[in-house]
Amino acid sequence: MSVMDDLYREHILDHYKNPRNHGTIDDADVSAEGVNPLCGDQLAIDLKITDGRIEDIKFHGRGCSISQAATSMLTELAEGKTVEEAAALSKDDVLAELGIPLSPVRLKCALLGLGTLRLALNRHSGTALPEGMAGMDEVDWR
């Protein structure tokens, strides 16, 4: 299987073309945004949190297939989890969902959503932020 076929596997393209949990939450309890100035990818995540559990999660933004698909997959992982469980979601969890090897440049695309989710959870419940937000120092977190 070539690099290209690997990177653009059907499930990634499916999440890119038909993102799950795409949109905004009008009465969100917390929101966060991540912008990678190097490639112009930007993501915003809204959360509805009830009794310490993620009741609803929506994202929107623009970016490459990897950043959008990874975030779509991440929202499926996070929905229904407690704040602590969601904050513990790791880089490896996201990469396992993608299921493909990524170059260092594309790794940053894949992890933009994770960083944004962690920021939102930190903002809401004070969960720990990993140092350097998973090695994404250049990202402008908002």
Next chain:
Amino acid sequence: MTASDVHTRLDVERIRADFPILAREINGRPIAYLDSANSAQKPRQMIDAMSNFYATSYANVHRAVYQLGVEATEAFEGTRSKVRALLNAPSEREIIFTRDTTEAINLVAYSYGRTNLGPGDVIVTTEIEHHSNLVPWQQLAQATGAELRYVHIDEHGELRLDELAEIERAGSVKLLAVVDQSNSLGTINPIRDLADWVHGLGGVIVVDGAQSVPHRPVDVQAMRADFLAFSGHKLCGPSGAGALWGRRELLEAMPPFLTGGEMIRSVRLAGTSFNDLPWKFEAGTPAIAEVVGMGAAIDYLTGIGLDAIHDHETAITAYALERLAEVPGVTVHGPTDPARRGGVVSFSLEGVHPHDVAEILGADGVCVRAGHHCTQPVMDALGVAATTRASFYLYTVPEEIDRMIESLHRVRGIFA
């Protein structure tokens, strides 16, 4: 139009044989290197010149009295006269070696800018600049209290010269910094007209020649520039060497930029007097072998002829524009007239992020750049986050454009 209809004065097959890297394959396909605006590939003649220099003549320059030191100094200073000729500069003394264009522009911003600008003065630059010809002027404005004004671009990526009249009224225009040819859109700017404009107001013009000097004849006297900067690595030389040309009377009056060894005449504890031009601006041990390599690269290009190289790139660019127009969903940014642009084509493909385009093209061996190309204000003006950019040089063949187009169709298929 097909690849065989592209006429060129260059013996491109022979030229390509000079570039060892072009024989490389990626995923079983030969590379199609379409990223020369980023950095150019290197001919054997340049690689050999550096390698031979290290193997036979290396020593530090300007101080050793033994034979090696003399040879190294001759080789190093030899590049200065090659750069002078390349730019048609009046004197070798006006050629200052720098690390690259960025350092050359910073030299002017610090040394000329901080001496000559203050509150009430206006610095002018444009929306189309590479960050290296924009950030130094923002910093200068902040440090001196001078006002920074921008000339914006229109929807074709051309400077809106009608804004100059309003800028004139903002204060005393002391300096205009402008790129000769845009790295992200390929736009060729009317430098001579802009020089006349700023001179009429008593100011100076700083020209970013990073994308023009490697690709066509540039004459600093004919364009009436005051300063011009370029990088060696974009003209088939090594990274780490570039040059600033400046008018002698301006350079003479400027204080040093970096200070230390080499740039001095005498140092006493009570004070220091500085060296003559150009060494006044060359503190420390320079990039000796890189400067020698840059000289070999200049010899290589001038041996082929920059006029012929320019004509070749124009033909390739016209072909690329025509072929890109065949791909549904492609929007080409920048001037629509091939005569108004250099060998750089930035485009968007509907529904596909440039990173995805570049990744798929890269897997096919087609090397293009995706991103903002260090011109974020240009991306803002176009209303895009990033573009895909293909850029050409003397070794580009139309068949490489065909491969890019074929790959773009593949991208469309994947994202359909």
